[in-house]
Amino acid sequence: MAWDLEMGNHFRIPFILAFPLRRSIALPFSPARLYDGLVHETRWRMKEMFENIAKLPALHGFTQEDLLQFFRIAKQQSFQAGDMVIRAGDQADCFYIVANGWLEIRSEQEMPIAQVNTGNLIGEMPLLYSQLIRQASVVALEPSLLFRFDYADYEKLAVQSKELAKKFKSNLSKIVSGRIWSTMSNDTAPLKKIQEVEVKSGPSAREVMKKASIFEGLKEEHLERLEAIATPLSAEAGEVIVHEGDPADGFFLIIEGFAEVRIKGQALARLGSSQVFGEMALVYKQAHRTADVAAVEAVRLLYFSFDDYHRLANGISEIGKRLRNTLGRVAASRSWSMPPVDERKR
Secondary structure: OOOOHHHHHHOOOOOOOOOOOOOOOOOOOOHHHHHHHHHHHHHHHHHHHHHHHOOOHHHOOOOHHHHHHHHHOOEEEEEOOOOEEEOOOOEOOEEEEEEEOOEEEEOOOOOEEEEEOOOOEEOOHHHOOOOOEOOOEEEEOOOEEEEEEEHHHHHHHHHHOHHHHHHHHHHHHHHHHHHHHHOOOOOOOOOOOHHHOOOOOOOOHHHHHHHOHHHOOOOHHHHHHHHHHOEEEEEOOOOEEEOOOOEOOEEEEEEEOOEEEEEOOEEEEEEOOOOEEOOHHHHHOOOEOOOEEEEOOOEEEEEEEHHHHHHHHHHOHHHHHHHHHHHHHHHHHHHOOOOOHHHOOO
């Protein structure tokens, strides 16, 4: 892609030269020439950085004009190691693209969830879902430069350039959906032929609920109350349990068997006993399903309608509090994953 060098004019050159000159000192160079050289170097680096950013999946299909419009609303923000970029619980009012540096995403309990660097987006989920409150914190691990996009400015741009907004939202949907399902915990069954999947003999619903991360920390009587509002369901091999675009009205817990998550026919993850799906709608207030889930063999499930869940959670505050905390952590951890140990920033 050929870039207009004037792109650099949209951003303030981050160098300020100040020379305490004295008449008695003869400088072997021209400060003006040095300044011009630094400006040229800076603009070259900006050009190189934008060429790299233009390759990001989030900006797939953007023309040069799209990119110019998009980055005109951006603000450069610098953070030092230890600075809090986003704090869990704060109002969500912007998203970022990491220009350079390393940052760490942490749960509300300060547990590291992921590390991100150049090219990653953070804080973009509210553009897709009605998520008004931050679900995780983001801390700079080293001096980092980020492009900040205020939601209000982006919404104005989206009105002015509907095609740009359509491309960006489509790209985000693919990234987020794929990221959510490709970062399942390590005990997720890998994608393999159905006949190779180990099938365990029928466990009881209560046994499985005790193992489910979504119900972590709940007392026996709480599990009993939750089981009482659940509806037992079953699905045969090949049967679609939920369709992308269906109303999101509840979540499912797999008791036995395996189900596959698919988007546009592409398999993203395989879920087994004690794993849940459909619960993200509780966190992000999604009105519709974002993926298909189909049985790859005979599956037993428990279905928890959101209406029944909310009535129970409002009636027993401890259940509501624990599940909200767990859901926030699960949602954040499923949206990101830690890189391999040897690739992590120390």
